[in-house]
Every structure is written in C-alpha cells, then in structure tokens.
Amino acid sequence: MSAAPHTDTRTILAGAAEPGHGELRPVEGIYAPPGLHWVGDGFRVAGYFSAIPNAVRKLDPFLLLDYHPPYDYAPSNRPRGVGVHPHRGFETVTLAWEGSVEHHDSAGGGGVIGPGDVQWMTAASGILHKEHHETTFSRRGGTFQMAQLWVNLPRAHKMDPPRYQALRADEMGVVTLDGGAGTARIVAGELAGIRGPAKTVSPINVFDLRLNAKGKTVLALPGKQNTGLLVMKGELSINGREEARTFDFVVFENVGERIEIEAMSDAHVLVLSGEPLREPIVQYGPFVMSTEREIAQAFADLESGKFGKLDD
Numbered sequence: 001m002s003a004a005p006h007t008d009t010r011t012i013l014a015g016a017a018e019p020g021h022g023e024l025r026p027v028e029g030i031y032a033p034p035g036l037h038w039v040g041d042g043f044r045v046a047g048y049f050s051a052i053p054n055a056v057r058k059l060d061p062f063l064l065l066d067y068h069p070p071y072d073y074a075p076s077n078r079p080r081g082v083g084v085h086p087h088r089g090f091e092t093v094t095l096a097w098e099g100s101v102e103h104h105d106s107a108g109g110g111g112v113i114g115p116g117d118v119q120w121m122t123a124a125s126g127i128l129h130k131e132h133h134e135t136t137f138s139r140r141g142g143t144f145q146m147a148q149l150w151v152n153l154p155r156a157h158k159m160d161p162p163r164y165q166a167l168r169a170d171e172m173g174v175v176t177l178d179g180g181a182g183t184a185r186i187v188a189g190e191l192a193g194i195r196g197p198a199k200t201v202s203p204i205n206v207f208d209l210r211l212n213a214k215g216k217t218v219l220a221l222p223g224k225q226n227t228g229l230l231v232m233k234g235e236l237s238i239n240g241r242e243e244a245r246t247f248d249f250v251v252f253e254n255v256g257e258r259i260e261i262e263a264m265s266d267a268h269v270l271v272l273s274g275e276p277l278r279e280p281i282v283q284y285g286p287f288v289m290s291t292e293r294e295i296a297q298a299f300a301d302l303e304s305g306k307f308g309k310l311d312d
C-alpha cells in the first residue's frame with residue numbers, strides 16, 4: 001500500500017486487552033454463495049442477500065451485496081456493462097479489486113475506478129447512471145473482481161440531492177495488524193482509531209481485510225450494529241468455533257462486540273457493519289423508499305424527467 005500524506009497507519013495488537021475486550025459476538029449463520037447471474041453483460045455476480053433468510057432485516061442498513069468473483073473477460077471493443085437506469089432512495093457503493101469500471105450519472109458525477117478504489121454514489125432523490133468496463137481495460141481484456149453494495153438511506157435523507165464520492169486507493173485508512181497478521185483498509189467507519197474516507201449518512205463500517213495464513217485479529221463491532229463478512233479468498237476460523245470457507249458470507253448475532261478471526265490460509269475478507277435504520281422498506285427494482293406511494297411518485301418523477309438526462 002503506497003502511503004499518501006493523508007493516509008493514516010497504525011499498528012494494533014491482537015492481544016487480549018485490545019481491541020474489543022468484551023464478549024464474543026456469536027455467529028448467527030454461515031451462508032454458501034448463491035448461483036452467479038449476469039447484471040447487464042458486464043457483471044457476473046453472486047447476489048448474497050438472496051441466500052440469507054431475512055437478510056434485509058438482519059443486515060439493515062445494507063440492502064444488497066453483489067459480489068463479482070475474479071473472472072477473465074475476453075477483449076472487447078464495445079465495453080460490457082449496464083446501460084442507463086435510475087436509482088432513488090439509497091446509495092450504491094462499488095469496490096474494485098481487479099479490472100476497472102467507468103461510471104457516468106445525470107448529476108454530473110462520473111469517473112473510473114481501478115484496483116483498490118471505491119465509488120460511493122448517493123442516489124438519494126434520484127439519478128440516472130450507467131456502469132461499464134473502462135474502455136482500455138475492455139479492449140485489453142483481463143481479470144475483473146468487484147463488489148457492489150446497496151446502502152439504505154434514512155427516510156429523512158431519501159430526497160436529499162445526489163452525491164458522488166470517488167475514493168482512491170491511496171486515500172483509504174490503513175491498519176497494520178499486529179504480528180504480521182495482515183492489513184485492514186478502512187473504506188468507511190473506524191478501526192483501531194483509524195478512519196476511512198467515505199462520508200456516510202448513518203454509522204457504517206466497511207473494511208477490506210487481508211490476513212496472512214495463521215494471521216489472527218480481533219474486530220470490535222458492537223452488537224447494536226448489524227454485522228457480516230464475505231470471505232473472498234481463503235478459509236477462516238471465527239471465534240475459535242466456526243469455520244468459513246471461500247465465498248461464504250457470515251452473519252453475526254446482535255450481542256457482544258468481539259469478533260476473533262484466524263486465517264487458515266491467505267485470506268481476503270470484506271467486513272460490513274452498520275447501525276440499523278429500523279424503518280419500513282418498500283423496494284421496487286431500482287427504487288428503495290418507505291411507502292408504496294413514494295414508489296409510485298418515483299415512477300411519475302422518472303416519467304416526467306425529474307431524474308435528469310443521460311445519453312446511452
């Protein structure tokens with residue numbers, strides 16, 4: 001990880017006193033990946049929430065996690081992806097590990113994200129956008145690995161103006177884990193006093209964690225937050241009791257605060273944690289609102305051009 005001037009780094013201890021010296025947070029469930037499906041012609045993803053019973057309640061404020069495991073694309077002169085479509089009432093967060101993706105929206109937001117970068121798009125009152133493999137990457141072809149997370153907005157902020165945060169790899173908070181256990185990149189929230197760059201509307205933690213084989217760490221994530229983790233690579237022992245394999249998603253119970261993780265092999269893990277909004281959710285495709293009436297309004301506003309304009 002290159003160290004930009006504003007990148008904080010700190011070493012944390014995996015010892016008993018720090019961090020999160022409270023009770024263990026038990027595992028609620030370990031879920032095998034659902035089958036892969038295509039989003040447009042550019043994103044071959046596993047939609048994890050379909051495999052987890054009551055996921056939207058258990059993982060509130062997270063609404064969706066589409067994980068695109070590493071996949072090799074053949075070169076293409078026409079960038080693969082998803083054409084113009086609307087969103088209202090939530091945020092889309094795209095994390096890139098391999099390959100690169102290009103985005104444009106009707107609010108003037110846009111850009112390219114590559115390995116280590118994150119795009120945090122707050123659709124809020126509504127945008128039109130399109131998402132494609134970046135042109136040069138597309139022509140060359142190659143391995144692509146990404147995730148897209150949907151984060152709900154509190155009802156009071158669903159009609160705020162849209163916002164776009166391009167978070168570069170060198171802006172992330174970096175926590176070096178004790179004993180050569182590995183590294184945590186902090187995208188949002190805080191770990192061991194290191195904050196991530198994302199501005200969030202409600203309290204959210206997003207950590208991109210790499211553990212070396214036999215590496216151990218402890219995460220302090222209080223039970224009042226809904227918490228889960230995706231094993232993108234490797235095998236983990238959790239709390240010394242459960243084992244999670246590559247592509248499993250682990251959901252934690254809402255008690256305790258201390259999560260002990262040991263990597264049985266080199267591991268790459270996405271950690272998600274957030275304070276639940278506990279508000280009604282009415283979702284229709286690309287709109288996530290609080291009532292049926294607000295969904296009908298979203299369609300009416302889309303019809304009448306209130307989401308702006310964006311060319312294909």
Ligand code: MN
Pocket residue numbers: 085087092129131
């Ligand atoms: Mn979209």
